Amino acid sequence: MKAQVAMEYLILIGFVMAMLIPLVLLFYSQSADTALQVRSQQVRTIGQEIVEKAETVYYLGEPSRLQFRVFFPESIENVTLTNKALIFKISTAQGLSDIVVPTSVNLTGDLKTSSGLHLVSVQSKGTYVLINST
Numbered sequence: 001m002k003a004q005v006a007m008e009y010l011i012l013i014g015f016v017m018a019m020l021i022p023l024v025l026l027f028y029s030q031s032a033d034t035a036l037q038v039r040s041q042q043v044r045t046i047g048q049e050i051v052e053k054a055e056t057v058y059y060l061g062e063p064s065r066l067q068f069r070v071f072f073p074e075s076i077e078n079v080t081l082t083n084k085a086l087i088f089k090i091s092t093a094q095g096l097s098d099i100v101v102p103t104s105v106n107l108t109g110d111l112k113t114s115s116g117l118h119l120v121s122v123q124s125k126g127t128y129v130l131i132n133s134t
Helices: 002-060
Strands: 065-072 076-081 085-092 095-102 107-110 116-124 129-133
Touching: 002 065, 002 085, 002 095, 002 116, 002 129, 076 107
Parallel strands: 107 129
Antiparallel strands: 065 116, 076 085, 085 095, 116 129
């Protein structure tokens, strides 16, 4: 009789584990996907803010200048300022991914990629906008 009870407990524990393990894996997968989406949207919002301010100082003309603070998440690996786009390269579980924010003005400068709070300076130079961060 004791062996039957022990066997029933083992079957019950096996059944519970068979249900819990897939649920835990599903939860982990979904939380990782959600974290990636949040980081991507955060970087996209940062890029849009920088581009918006760059376009503002460009259209105000030289020597217009703005300074503002932006928080960079840890996933940013590289930032490239091209003639008509701001490109963030972020790390994901699948590798590196690009987030491109287009603009109507020429951009140049250097943005630090370290995580944390940055003071970003955006200055009109007539035909282009100079963007730097500290």
